Amino acid sequence: MPEPYGPDPRDEGLGISDWERSDGWRADFDPPAPADSPAPPALPAWPRPRPRPQYDPPEDPRPAPPGAPPSDPQRFAGPRAGEPRADDLPGGGPHGGPHDRPHNAARAEPAVPDWSVVEVGTPGHVFEARPPAGSPYRPDTVVDGWSTDLVTMRLACVRGYGHRYSGTPREDDCAVAVHEATGSVVFAVADGVSAAPQSATGAALASRGAVTDLLRQLDADVPALDWTHVVRTAAWSLVARAAGGREPESAYAEEAERLYATTLVAGVVRADRYGVPEVHLVQVGDSGAWLLDRGDGRYRRLLATKDSHGREVLSSGVTPLPRVPSPLAQQSVALGPSSVLLVGTDGFGDALGDGEGAVGRLFHRGLSAPPPVLGFAHLLDFSRETFDDDRTLLAVWPRHLLPEPRR
Amino acid sequence: MSDNRGSLLPVYVLADESGSMTPHLGELNKGLQSLYETMLTEPMAAAKVRLTVLGFADDVATYTELADLRSEYKPPELSTRGSTSYAAAFTAVLNRLPHDIGRLKAEGYRVHRPAVFLLSDGMPNAGQDWRTPHRQLCDRATTPAAPNIVACGIGGASPEVMLEVASTAEFALVSKPAADLGKAISSFFVALTKSMVESGRSLAAGNAELIVTKPEGFSMAIDEV
Structure with missing residues (x-):
């Protein structure tokens, strides 16, 4: 059975993350792709809010008291059956929670987001940035x-x-x-x-x-x-x-x-x-x-900005x-x-x-x-x-x- | 639908290939090679420059056309021949400029005012009208993409002629008297390279003025007049 918020076929392979459509309204504004245009640049899979990391308490070294129930390894592993997870709650994530995540994924390690640069057309030269010279401190x-x-x-x-x-x-x-x-x-x-x-x-x-x-x-x-x-x-x-x-x-x-x-x-x-x-x-x-x-x-x-429309060469x-x-x-x-x-x-x-x-x-x-x-x-x-x-x-x-x- | 692939600076090198340059052919080609090697190490600046190398003597030889120096590994080899026809040189640029600008625009680029770097060691051929094509080239009414012309004269080149050729007095340069011509050619290419890198960088920084670096051993032609 398909996930209720499964991938939009139009987004196949584009890496569009679910925050865009989780509100349900975005599709109304989704522009049709021109038939003859090249594939649009992929939007990144944004780093998005995750449920609080599960808490696995260390083993209690003390012997269990007589009559105590056996240790439950699932005790802190996630919400109990029927309880909503934090990211399923309305507004559980600032910009749409990961609604399409299977429920049995609650124990999965958090995924490292895709940090790759968004490329438009031919990307620029790839290199590691050099630090800015001089002071004062000037963050990138x-x-x-x-x-x-x-x-x-x-x-x-x-x-x-x-x-x-x-x-x-x-x-x-x-x-x-x-x-x-x-x-x-x-x-x-x-x-x-x-x-x-x-x-x-x-x-x-x-x-x-x-x-x-x-x-x-x-x-x-x-x-x-x-x-x-x-x-x-x-x-x-x-x-x-x-x-x-x-x-x-x-x-x-x-x-x-x-x-x-x-x-x-x-x-x-x-x-x-x-x-x-x-x-x-x-x-x-x-x-x-x-x-x-x-x-x-x-x-x-x-506001007027420089551009070349109507001019042979660009003026700056x-x-x-x-x-x-x-x-x-x-x-x-x-x-x-x-x-x-x-x-x-x-x-x-x-x-x-x-x-x-x-x-x-x-x-x-x-x-x-x-x-x-x-x-x-x-x-x-x-x-x-x-x-x-x-x-x-x-x-x-x-x-x-x-x-x-x-x- | 229009796409905008960026802004480019077309650069034209007009190299004097007349017979009198024969003793300095090695420096000419070495300078070009150094230019190519440097631009390969400056991919961000090179991305915004397109280089055309024209050699002129009696006629004009086209060595590269709007070359993207991020992917050009082998520089052209210039060769000397004949006399010094400025008329042929300026006519060649005049004829190709609209075509080049149109081609870059058709590829989706915006274009900054082109830059022409002329290197010459002699006087233009007597009896040839080079001023008419030069005037047409510099007249923005006739040629909307009229280039900035930087004129570098070495050896027997006349400061007065360099002043006439350059689009402004600051762009007219002559090698100092008794300067070693080989070194002058070499410093021309060093300055050309620096100008291309700096101009490419300044395009990146949103300040698209042509940056002209004065070659070492050169002085402003106006100082000599």
């Missing part, structure tokens, strides 16, 4: 994820394969926070300009500066967020760093541009008067934002912080129930292109529902030759997509 990858009552958020910032190969640090950075009083989610992603020798520091300062300023403005309950102030604060954080405690002056602005130049997209997701999430964004440089329609898989570009000119463009590129949009907000640096955006290629299809399938937090980073770390820049991606879904109850 930053991952975050959680839900508020309004939205579910996933964020990952991964060092590009190029930087891993050359032993240089990740130049992208990001920050995200909740403003507790309003339930607003504020965020920023930044892409340090590689020509600036300390752009990693610049990206960190700018993203944190923007988020801090947004939180302050929300604290002050301003009637309308001042986006110019957000960008100026981020720019100021670079100049202040260059000034090093001295009185900032124009010479330090030039020094800041030389050392810390970085792009920035900052934004907020908050409930409108009807309780629908709405998004506000501001942009400096060529990092981008998109709305992914979970139904048809189309990506709507929310970018005006980064600490320069503050005027007017600032801004965008406001509602986050509908079938949409996913994506905010990312060009390491993601260039690979996505117009979203109609293999990377767009992969992320449509992978982000139709919020994946596990580490799975999100795993997906973003996909390998495709020539795409080896740092990648940062923030994804925000309306909260209703997860089965777990609100707390």
Whole structure:
């Protein structure tokens, strides 16, 4: 008899793990594969929640008291007949439990997840990363994820394969926070300009500066967020760093541009008067934002980014912080129930292109529902030759997509 | 449906194969070999570069076309002959550029502005109009993918001509007087290799400007004028 949640024939051999379909709704959004397209890249079998490891107590060396029942080796081996296992309970796993696991598998050793890199088309060169030179400590990858009552958020910032190969640090950075009083989610992603020798520091300062300023403005309950102030604060954080405690002056602005130049997209997701999430964004440089329609898989570009459409050759000119463009590129949009907000640096955006290629299809399938937090980073770390820049991606879904109850 | 396989930098080497280069043929071929060997050890940068090697004299010999240096183990062997026709060299690039860009785009790549590295030891043939094809090549209205041209002159090459050939003054370089020509050729290829690696890396880092490394023993042509 087939398992009630057995493999979907469409997924045969693709390694799609059961968290995607365990909610029962995903199939509604599963895009039909184009008849003539090559096999889509496999989604990884994410590391997923397992039941708590069974407890096998050591043998009691003392003799059993008279009249005691014989030792029961099954005593701690798992739930008793008729009892649900932790992962069978609704919400037993954050993103769908392994419903298709046979009940007699309760004693099996936990499987080591498939860590293999997600390959898109021709993968890049395979190698072991070199450590980033210099200080401060700069980890390869930053991952975050959680839900508020309004939205579910996933964020990952991964060092590009190029930087891993050359032993240089990740130049992208990001920050995200909740403003507790309003339930607003504020965020920023930044892409340090590689020509600036300390752009990693610049990206960190700018993203944190923007988020801090947004939180302050929300604290002050301003009637309308001042986006110019957000960008100026981020720019100021670079100049202040260059000034090093001295009185900032124009010479330090030039020094800041030389050392810390970085792009920035900052934004907020908050409930409108009807309780629908709405998004506000501001942009400096060529990092981008998109709305992914979970139904048809189309990506709507929310901010202009570099691309070659209509041009013979690619243009990559970018005006980064600490320069503050005027007017600032801004965008406001509602986050509908079938949409996913994506905010990312060009390491993601260039690979996505117009979203109609293999990377767009992969992320449509992978982000139709919020994946596990580490799975999100795993997906973003996909390998495709020539795409080896740092990648940062923030994804925000309306909260209703997860089965777990609100707390 | 459109797929995006990445962004490439087409690089063209225009090597002077006129008779006066005969004593330095060994250095020329050794330089190419070193370029190939280095790019094999830089697969991440090499993945984003496509190399075309053209030798020019009276005519133009095509040695490689948009070669992916991750899988090219044997460099071409240049040979010398005839005179120094810049007209033939620039016409060859002018004619092949739209075709090359179209081919890469058809393969799903986006294309950065191409780079041409010219190495020459002599004056262009007198009486030949090389400026017309050169102007067409550099005019972005005529040639939307007009390349950045780096002109390196050695030996008898004129700084003024290098300045005319290069797309900007910073890209016009001449070997210092009394420089050993063999060493100058060698340093040209070292600088070319470094430029290709650095440009490939900078494409990876989202900063797609052409990085030009000045060859050792060269100076800016503008300094000589």
